Amino acid sequence: xxxxxxxxxxxxxxxxxxxxxYIGAIRPALEAAREHDSMYFLADxxxxxxxxxxxxxxxxxxxxxxxxxxxxxxxERTVLYRxxxxxxxxxxxxxxxxxTAKGLMNRAHAYKAARDRNAEAGVDDLDAGVNxxxxxxxxxxxxxxxxxxxxxxxxxxxxxxxxxxxxxxxGSFNHLYGAAYAFPVPEGEFPEGESSLLPGTDxxxxxxxxxxxxxxxxxxxxxxxxxxxxxxxxxxxxxPKDPDTSAVFQLxxxxxxxxxxxxxxxxxxxxxxxxxxxxNELFDVLNGLFGPMRERYDALMEPDSELDAxxxxxxxxxxxxxxxxxxxxxxATGIA
Ligand code: ADP
Ligand code: TRP
Numbered sequence: 001x002x003x004x005x006x007x008x009x010x011x012x013x014x015x016x017x018x019x020x021x022y023i024g025a026i027r028p029a030l031e032a033a034r035e036h037d038s039m040y041f042l043a044d045x046x047x048x049x050x051x052x053x054x055x056x057x058x059x060x061x062x063x064x065x066x067x068x069x070x071x072x073x074x075x076e077r078t079v080l081y082r083x084x085x086x087x088x089x090x091x092x093x094x095x096x097x098x099x100t101a102k103g104l105m106n107r108a109h110a111y112k113a114a115r116d117r118n119a120e121a122g123v124d125d126l127d128a129g130v131n132x133x134x135x136x137x138x139x140x141x142x143x144x145x146x147x148x149x150x151x152x153x154x155x156x157x158x159x160x161x162x163x164x165x166x167x168x169x170x171g172s173f174n175h176l177y178g179a180a181y182a183f184p185v186p187e188g189e190f191p192e193g194e195s196s197l198l199p200g201t202d203x204x205x206x207x208x209x210x211x212x213x214x215x216x217x218x219x220x221x222x223x224x225x226x227x228x229x230x231x232x233x234x235x236x237x238x239x240p241k242d243p244d245t246s247a248v249f250q251l252x253x254x255x256x257x258x259x260x261x262x263x264x265x266x267x268x269x270x271x272x273x274x275x276x277x278x279x280n281e282l283f284d285v286l287n288g289l290f291g292p293m294r295e296r297y298d299a300l301m302e303p304d305s306e307l308d309a310x311x312x313x314x315x316x317x318x319x320x321x322x323x324x325x326x327x328x329x330x331x332a333t334g335i336a
Contacts, residue, residue: 006039006150007154008040011042016063016217019213027071039078041080045083049134065307071216072293079317081318086147089140090140108161108165152188156191157190157191160188163186163187163188170183217294217298232246232247235275243268252264
């Protein structure tokens with residue numbers, strides 16, 4: 001057994017990440033990557049289940065990879081790769097399919113939710129609109145994890161069942177073939193406590209599905225416009241204000257350093273600072289933090305940037321690991 005644990009996670013490739021994704025997923029993952037052996041991959045074959053536009057799929061994968069690099073991911077330390085660059089993932093998914101009960105998939109949350117939606121809409125065929133990619137999603141995700149012999153999988157709480165399924169599926173394989181080869185059984189790592197959710201431009205949780213999100217790398221004028229749109233009440237400039245009920249202040253708190261946040265808090269509580277000025281302050285903080293990253297992002301998105309070479313290098317390292325696992329799996333199962 002390796003002494004150091006390997007951290008692995010899959011990144012959805014659905015468009016440019018927003019400030020909420022940065023706080024909830026990207027920043028913690030970058031911190032973890034500084035401390036652990038880590039592998040992060042772009043889950044492009046998972047995206048294929050729902051994205052039908054080839055140009056969009058291609059663009060989104062590059063865009064998400066460029067975002068993580070621009071935010072500071074060090075590709076020397078962390079293996080960054082496209083899922084589709086590692087065909088062993090799909091070979092292992094076939095092997096795992098042979099040891100996975102269909103009933104387990106019937107109980108998967110995403111699949112059940114799709115059936116419930118059909119039931120609610122009065123559709124007779126509860127499987128209407130469900131493709132095999134959605135149904136098999138947990139098996140492919142198990143393959144993503146097990147092919148790299150990952151130990152720890154940092155994910156959002158909504159992914160808990162997927163990690164349990166992966167452990168289940170690894171257990172089935174190990175039960176049958178463990179004398180020859182056994183997968184390390186991975187553990188999920190979930191955010192602790194009530195992780196603070198970043199509000200969006202309408203004050204609700206920032207989310208792509210609410211269309212209230214602020215993408216990470218916007219041109220200055222667009223960023224300014226979105227910040228202006230965040231709702232505030234009509235308290236006059238001179239009056240004292242409660243910073244903790246303001247979405248603008250909550251955003252500021254996540255991105256400004258402690259001194260700056262404390263100074264603004266004091267001024268709001270004392271009165272004399274208007275919401276407009278607070279918004280200018282937030283714009284300034286966001287632009288200062290993400291401006292340089294945006295330049296890096298734009299450079300990486302150029303057609304001949306080093307982005308593709310970085311992903312190629314990651315793919316090579318990931319594949320070497322996946323090949324070694326598959327050799328053991330093939331031998332254990334009698335396929336070799
Ligand atoms: P969206 O709601 O925009 O579709 P996702 O569900 O794809 O975002 O979230 C991807 C990751 O970003 C998850 O780890 C999630 O916890 C984090 N995240 C998303 N929105 C927020 C938010 N408003 N505040 C904090 N973290 C968030
Ligand atoms: N299902 C994960 C999500 O929706 C993404 C993902 C795909 C993943 N394969 C993975 C995460 C393997 C961790 C490990 O966020």
